């Protein structure tokens with residue numbers, strides 16, 4: 001059970017890179033085409049990694065930084081706009097998994113009047129969100145133990161690529177956390193624009209493998225947007241998806257192979273380098289400098 005999507009152990013080495021001083025190997029599944037790190041080899045597959053190491057090595061501190069908060073605010077606004085055009089009724093209860101500083105939940109609470117709960121393993125981030133009166137849990141286990149019931153909307157922004165068991169976790173969301181007719185909102189880096197190779201990124205999703213991982217877990221992607229918000233006007237760095245529980249999600253699911261992944265990656269990275277040269281100010285938008293006082 002190597003591949004994080006289809007479970008096949010047929011794989012080849014796709015690339016070797018270094019991230020935060022750690023050597024990483026990314027494999028490609030010969031069955032479904034997913035690019036992934038081995039669970040057995042990855043540092044980030046250890047649950048303690050997120051509690052103790054993640055924020056410190058990624059941001060050189062454990063507290064939310066002004067840059068981090070600015071990015072989260074821009075993302076929250078964008079995700080809110082996408083949802084507004086896809087919802088028939090506003091969600092009464094919202095859960096954000098990987099809620100970070102709670103910015104997305106603040107947005108949903110203000111915009112939809114929802115009751116909101118967040119799951120975030122990082123202590124400092126949880127504390128930050130709690131200062132805005134957002135109920136936060138350390139883990140999904142703690143949330144389930146608190147008997148919150150089910151949610152109309154579950155969001156996971158920049159979380160799926162970190163999961164060692166994405167299919168199992170999505171199934172668990174479907175069965176234990178989402179109401180009938182509920183909506184799943186996802187955002188991940190797009191392998192065909194975002195660098196993607198990072199210590200804590202266990203899988204690198206393409207539009208195809210994002211669709212297939214959801215299908216494997218019994219969801220149907222009803223909307224997919226490729227975009228650069230808030231970092232780029234030219235590069236589609238991110239994939240945002242809206243998914244619903246698939247009515248025909250019983251029995252075995254056939255996973256289709258993602259074709260020409262290496263070629264598409266090379267072409268997209270060539271385009272990225274070209275755009276960075278031709279139009280550097282649109283390829284990468286500035287992050288406003290915020291005084292830290």
Ligand SMILES: [Zn+2]
Nearest residue numbers: 003006029032
């Ligand atoms: Zn696979």
